[in-house]
Amino acid sequence: MISLRMSQYQHEHSMPTNARLIRLRQAVEDKGLSDMWDMILSIDYQAAQAADLMPETLEQFLDVIELLVRAFSYND
Numbered sequence: 001m002i003s004l005r006m007s008q009y010q011h012e013h014s015m016p017t018n019a020r021l022i023r024l025r026q027a028v029e030d031k032g033l034s035d036m037w038d039m040i041l042s043i044d045y046q047a048a049q050a051a052d053l054m055p056e057t058l059e060q061f062l063d064v065i066e067l068l069v070r071a072f073s074y075n076d
Contacts, residue, residue: 020062021050021058021062024062024065024066024069025037025050027069027073028065028068028069031069031072031073033068033069033072036068037065040061040064040065040068041061044061044064045057045061050062
């Protein structure tokens, strides 16, 4: 039996997105791609921070960033 109080409820997608956001941000910093992150966020999404994006748009942004990190990790 699972006990869950309403104050503990989190949308099913909020935790994975936050974990993915944190993981990708760290990967971007490790690869020295922070300027690319900021440029894509400001030019393509007209946002100052990823947290400013709607959930669906955030997922789209993270997909783009994941491809970028993979592209720069190809030879690693």
